[in-house]
Amino acid sequence: DTAVSQTPKYLVTQMGNDKSIKCEQNLGHDTMYWYKQDSKKFLKIMFSYNNKELIINETVPNRFSPKSPDKAHLNLHINSLELGDSAVYFCASTSNAGGLETQYFGPGTRLLVL
Amino acid sequence: GENVEQHPSTLSVQEGDSAVIKCTYSDSASNYFPWYKQELGKGPQLIIDIRSNVGEKKDQRIAVTLNKTAKHFSLHITETQPEDSAVYFCAASKEDSGYSTLTFGKGTMLLVSP
Numbered sequence: 001d002t003a004v005s006q007t008p009k010y011l012v013t014q015m016g017n018d019k020s021i022k023c024e025q026n027l028g029h030d031t032m033y034w035y036k037q038d039s040k041k042f043l044k045i046m047f048s049y050n051n052k053e054l055i056i057n058e059t060v061p062n063r064f065s066p067k068s069p070d071k072a073h074l075n076l077h078i079n080s081l082e083l084g085d086s087a088v089y090f091c092a093s094t095s096n097a098g099g100l101e102t103q104y105f106g107p108g109t110r111l112l113v114l
Numbered sequence: 115g116e117n118v119e120q121h122p123s124t125l126s127v128q129e130g131d132s133a134v135i136k137c138t139y140s141d142s143a144s145n146y147f148p149w150y151k152q153e154l155g156k157g158p159q160l161i162i163d164i165r166s167n168v169g170e171k172k173d174q175r176i177a178v179t180l181n182k183t184a185k186h187f188s189l190h191i192t193e194t195q196p197e198d199s200a201v202y203f204c205a206a207s208k209e210d211s212g213y214s215t216l217t218f219g220k221g222t223m224l225l226v227s228p
């Protein structure tokens with residue numbers, strides 16, 4: 001019954017590696033997001049997709065590439081991981097991109113780059 | 115772009131006391147103001163929201179007030195309980211070209227002592 005799910009929950013990897021985080025929502029929502037939460041708990045939007053199309057890219061390095069195979073999934077691939085990429089990454093979804101509706105967050109993926 | 119300031123960054127209260135968290139925003143066009151609660155190890159979860167056509171909204175022990183003229187909004191929690199301990203985020207949003215994004219404050223860590 002999980003509304004927004006993410007895998008993996010924890011990810012520990014070496015600098016320079018490439019990794020992916022997956023997100024799925026079963027709420028029937030059209031819009032999905034990726035957020036980054038740093039060590040000081042600051043939440044910042046990275047990307048937004050509406051019906052599989054990118055609508056927001058908040059000046060994220062192009063090492064980060066989101067992919068939406070369908071509107072229920074939004075995956076995040078990160079190339080050449082850096083120490084500064086260590087953070088918690090949250091996926092979220094909402095029913096209406098412009099309708100100012102509730103965003104539902106996943107449980108987060110804790111990424112540690114060594 | 116929108117800037118949301120949140121105070122205090124930490125708040126310690128005794129069980130049964132009230133807690134107040136305050137936020138200010140910079141963009142007068144913002145018209146949706148949600149509050150999220152993030153428990154340890156979990157994703158943020160919406161607890162209450164308010165839109166710009168309303169000055170106050172209440173849901174049991176939680177209330178939110180909005181002053182559009184001063185561009186600030188506040189979360190009030192009465193009769194606090196230990197399970198209210200969490201990080202609370204305010205956010206502001208507006209519709210822009212058919213899409214909206216949430217700009218979050220930096221969070222308030224609330225600790226309720228029994």
